[in-house]
Amino acid sequence: xxxxxxxxxxxxxxxxxxxxxxxxxxxxxxxxxxxxxxxxxxxxxxxxxxxxxxxxxxxxxxxxxxxxxxxxxxxxxxxxxxxxxxxxxxxxxxxxxxxxxxxxxxxxxxxxxxxxxxxxxxxxxx
Numbered sequence: 001x002x003x004x005x006x007x008x009x010x011x012x013x014x015x016x017x018x019x020x021x022x023x024x025x026x027x028x029x030x031x032x033x034x035x036x037x038x039x040x041x042x043x044x045x046x047x048x049x050x051x052x053x054x055x056x057x058x059x060x061x062x063x064x065x066x067x068x069x070x071x072x073x074x075x076x077x078x079x080x081x082x083x084x085x086x087x088x089x090x091x092x093x094x095x096x097x098x099x100x101x102x103x104x105x106x107x108x109x110x111x112x113x114x115x116x117x118x119x120x121x122x123x124x125x126x
Contacts, residue, residue, distance in 0.1 A: 002026050011062025013037035016114065022063050029067055033080065033122035034059040035114055049086045049118040053093040056121050061097075064125060071098050073125040079107040080120040090119055 007022035012034065015021055022031040036045045036052035039062065045055040064070055079094065081087060087107060095102070103123070113120050 007063060007067055009062055009066035010039060011066050012059045013039050013042055016042075022067070024067060027126065029063075029069060029073075029123075029125040031060065031063050031123045031125070033078070033120040034063075035117035035120045037115065037117075044115060044117060047118075049083075050089055050093060052118050053090045056119055057094065057097045060121060060123055067125075069125050074098070074103040074123045075126050076124040077103045077105040078122045079105065080110050080113060080122075081107065082110060082113050082118050084109040086118060094121070 002025050004023060004025045006020045007024055007029070009021060012021055015032065016037075019032050022029055024030075034056050036055035037043065037059070038045050038055065039059070045051050061071065064073065077094075079090065081090060091107075
């Protein structure tokens with residue numbers, strides 16, 4: 001039987017549905033997708049994709065911090081965009097939070113994101 005723990009922290013937005021902020025199992029951290037909600041207000045930080053991306057990365061950091069990890073522990077990231085034309089801006093901001101070797105990553109355009117967000121990022125960390 002695996003050792004599975006639910007992660008709950010006020011350093012990231014509360015779950016807005018039937019899911020956990022993150023689950024830790026066998027030393028790996030599986031984070032739910034983070035959208036640009038400000039944890040204290042549960043409102044979108046702004047309509048600007050760049051500000052949203054910074055907020056998403058802060059939310060990811062909150063979960064990492066709550067589990068004694070940091071960005072260097074991320075091994076896989078998935079980026080969801082409501083408009084692939086924003087990829088360059090999002091990619092530049094995302095990269096500014098990380099160091100080489102960068103995590104494995106995918107990025108896709110989706111029809112719609114929760115709460116009208118422009119970007120969502122989920123990560124897996126060691």
